[in-house]
Amino acid sequence: xxxxxxxxxxxxxxxxxxxxxxxxxxxxxxxxxxxxxxxxxxxxxxxxxxxxxxxxxxxxxxxxxxxxxxxxxxxxxxxxxxxxxxxxxxxxxxxxxxxxxxxxxxxxxxxxxxxxxxxxxxxxxxxxxxxxxxxxxxxxxxxxxxxxxxxxxxxxxxxxxxxxxxxxxxxxxxxxxxxxxxxxxxxxxxxxxxxxxxxxxxxxxxxxxxxxxxxxxxxxxxxxxxxxxxxxxxxxxxxxxxxxxxxxxxxxxxxxxxxxxxxxxxxxxxxxxxxxxxxxxxxxxxxxxxxxxxxxxxxxxxxxxxxxxxxxxxxxxxxxxxxxxxxxxxxxxxxxxxxxxxxxxxxxxxxxxxxxxxxxxxxxxxxxxxxxxxxxxxxxxxxxxxxxxxxxxxxxxxxxxxxxxxxxxxxxxxxxxxxxxxxxxxxxxxxxx
Amino acid sequence: xxxxxxxxxxxxxxxxxxxxxxxxxxxxxxxxxxxxxxxxxxxxxxxxxxxxxxxxxxxxxxxxxxxxxxxxxxxxxxxxxxxxxxxxxxxxxxxxxxxxxxxxxxxxxxxxxxxxxxxxxxxxxxxxxxxxxxxxxxxxxxxxxxxxxxxxxxxxxxxxxxxxxxxxxxxxxxxxxxxxxxxxxxxxxxxxxxxxxxxxxxxxxxxxxxxxxxxxxxxxxxxxxxxxxxxxxxxxxxxxxxxxxxx
Numbered sequence: 108x109x110x111x112x113x114x115x116x117x118x119x120x121x122x123x124x125x126x127x128x129x130x131x132x133x134x135x136x137x138x139x140x141x142x143x144x145x146x147x148x149x150x151x152x153x154x155x156x157x158x159x160x161x162x163x164x165x166x167x168x169x170x171x172x173x174x175x176x177x178x179x180x181x182x183x184x185x186x187x188x189x190x191x192x193x194x195x196x197x198x199x200x201x202x203x204x205x206x207x208x209x210x211x212x213x214x215x216x217x218x219x220x221x222x223x224x225x226x227x228x229x230x231x232x233x234x235x236x237x238x239x240x241x242x243x244x245x246x247x248x249x250x251x252x253x254x255x256x257x258x259x260x261x262x263x264x265x266x267x268x269x270x271x272x273x274x275x276x277x278x279x280x281x282x283x284x285x286x287x288x289x290x291x292x293x294x295x296x297x298x299x300x301x302x303x304x305x306x307x308x309x310x311x312x313x314x315x316x317x318x319x320x321x322x323x324x325x326x327x328x329x330x331x332x333x334x335x336x337x338x339x340x341x342x343x344x345x346x347x348x349x350x351x352x353x354x355x356x357x358x359x360x361x362x363x364x365x366x367x368x369x370x371x372x373x374x375x376x377x378x379x380x381x382x383x384x385x386x387x388x389x390x391x392x393x394x395x396x397x398x399x400x401x402x403x404x405x406x407x408x409x410x411x412x413x414x415x416x417x418x419x420x421x422x423x424x425x426x427x428x429x430x431x432x433x434x435x436x437x438x439x440x441x442x443x444x445x446x447x448x449x450x451x452x453x454x455x456x457x458x459x460x461x462x463x464x465x466x467x468x469x470x471x472x473x474x475x476x477x478x479x480x481x482x483x484x485x486x487x488x489x490x491x492x493x494x495x496x497x498x499x500x501x502x503x504x505x506x507x508x509x510x511x512x513x514x515x516x517x518x519x520x521x522x523x524x525x526x527x528x529x530x531x532x533x534x535x536x537x538x539x540x
Numbered sequence: 541x542x543x544x545x546x547x548x549x550x551x552x553x554x555x556x557x558x559x560x561x562x563x564x565x566x567x568x569x570x571x572x573x574x575x576x577x578x579x580x581x582x583x584x585x586x587x588x589x590x591x592x593x594x595x596x597x598x599x600x601x602x603x604x605x606x607x608x609x610x611x612x613x614x615x616x617x618x619x620x621x622x623x624x625x626x627x628x629x630x631x632x633x634x635x636x637x638x639x640x641x642x643x644x645x646x647x648x649x650x651x652x653x654x655x656x657x658x659x660x661x662x663x664x665x666x667x668x669x670x671x672x673x674x675x676x677x678x679x680x681x682x683x684x685x686x687x688x689x690x691x692x693x694x695x696x697x698x699x700x701x702x703x704x705x706x707x708x709x710x711x712x713x714x715x716x717x718x719x720x721x722x723x724x725x726x727x728x729x730x731x732x733x734x735x736x737x738x739x740x741x742x743x744x745x746x747x748x749x750x751x752x753x754x755x756x757x758x759x760x761x762x763x764x765x766x767x768x769x770x771x772x773x774x775x776x777x778x779x780x781x782x783x784x785x786x787x
Contacts, residue, residue, distance in 0.1 A: 128578070128581060166734070169552075172581055172582070
């Protein structure tokens with residue numbers, strides 16, 4: 108079947124094998140065959156981490172059963188194809204939520220583990236893998252087994268954030284957290300320089316669980332943005348607000364995000380958010396997943412698709428690097444309105460290839476304009492490398508292998524854990540297999 | 541608590557219907573299937589979704605009339621069903637069935653005779669109780685025979701006629717029979733069609749259409765709904781055109 112990732116940069120036909128629990132002893136993985144495969148969940152990663160040009164794709168959507176829930180401890184055991192959305196919807200009514208969730212809930216548990224996703228509360232709760240008890244892994248070269256931080260720990264560390272390359276993740280035990288409310292008390296602030304952003308971030312770390320900021324990547328004069336911080340409300344109506352579900356109904360012939368629309372949109376967005384400054388209240392869905400309200404929003408970048416570029420740089424070298432990167436982007440006239448700047452805390456992740464590290468992270472969308480977009484990326488790459496930062500593989504479709512190797516010092520430790528029956532576009536591009 | 545029964549509970553469509561039912565309110569649900577291990581993992585899933593529901597697993601032979609009788613008696617001994625769904629089936633290998641008459645007979649039995657015997661036995665108990673909704677899963681394949689799957693299609697055609705007969709007989713009683721005709725759906729039964737078959741419908745959406753159709757006590761539910769239009773055209777295509785089609 109034809110599959111794309113969220114960036115819509117390719118649309119190829121893949122031979123597929125649907126995974127399901129009914130298939131015993133994973134005969135779907137044939138170790139004697141030279142064909143390699145990768146597991147595809149919801150296709151919400153942006154580049155080629157979930158794709159496998161020239162190879163096979165295993166579809167995990169059939170692995171969608173919940174196995175058990177312990178209402179005393181919050182431990183949920185479920186299959187890897189279960190959606191975060193299903194977990195949130197089902198458990199929020201019972202007073203539990205995922206402790207860490209990325210910006211979309213349309214991802215699978217397996218994908219969240221493989222990419223070791225993070226959320227707006229990284230400074231207080233770390234990554235997705237910080238809340239996992241164990242993973243059931245099916246390999247092509249050995250019997251299915253369970254790995255955890257205490258049992259087969261090296262496999263656990265390789266698999267969390269392991270980009271789906273250490274085996275097929277079949278089942279996961281994770282801890283939900285009790286929440287006082289599915290509503291959040293929010294505060295919206297504006298900032299007009301990176302120094303100001305930095306100050307607000309620092310001030311928020313202690314008392315606010317969630318922090319995120321939108322930054323205007325087109326403004327050349329100053330780095331203005333909107334900072335939104337939030338905590339779970341102490342009480343509140345449990346009802347879910349009725350949501351209008353919008354959809355980008357078709358792929359426009361040209362990207363709707365371009366030089367002409369960008370400045371106008373950023374200006375309008377900044378002013379509209381500025382008006383909302385101050386305290387407010389937000390349902391978790393609109394605060395955590397603002398873009399889930401618009402189905403197929405990735406279509407607005409037109410038929411050529413788009414790149415996402417997410418980097419993290421350590422604090423010490425961070426501010427000048429982010430400033431230089433924003434300057435490069437503003438000068439280039441590329442970039443988009445979906446630019447996010449936030450801080451990562453010091454909670455260490457077990458994953459050898461986990462993306463988050465203490466510092467500043469910046470995420471940007473770029474309509475695919477071919478060569479000039481790639482040239483801009485090379486200029487930003489240089490700044491990231493200089494600052495000893497790294498890029499997020501889940502969002503990447505083009506980083507140079509050297510940048511990957513430099514950014515991930517545990518790469519050589521990771522490589523022995525690779526499953527010889529698995530590969531992805533990203534593994535071929537960055538690891539040579 | 542309302543009492544629900546699913547025959548053929550490992551059917552992916554039935555599993556998704558069950559998820560929707562337990563999401564609405566806690567129910568007393570009996571899952572009837574041939575494979576105990578698979579059914580238990582479905583029961584576990586439903587119990588996590590709805591801890592207040594009662595989920596029971598019953599297994600037995602679906603191909604023998606006496607066994608069907610015993611199974612239905614055993615299930616309904618516990619109480620009358622408010623809602624039952626008959627969902628089992630197997631996608632027959634058409635060309636193998638053309639060669640092997642014993643296989644052919646087994647496929648006709650499991651897709652045709654077995655579900656209608658369950659329907660008869662359950663409908664009778666619903667009539668005695670004076671209430672109930674009985675859903676029977678047929679198929680769009682039952683609407684017109686075609687070369688690529690007429691063994692499966694004719695068994696499902698039997699389900700169609702049988703359900704029509706029951707609907708006629710039970711009109712005016714408190715019992716509703718809903719004939720469900722799914723189009724090709726993304727389920728393990730159709731796994732071989734994922735790469736080069738017709739586009740497959742999402743099983744959760746198909747289940748939502750079925751659950752809402754049964755709630756509204758419809759006689760016939762096509763899922764997805766567009767198949768009612770497609771099949772109306774296919775049923776009415778003149779033979780000289782239909783016979784030239786490679787479907």
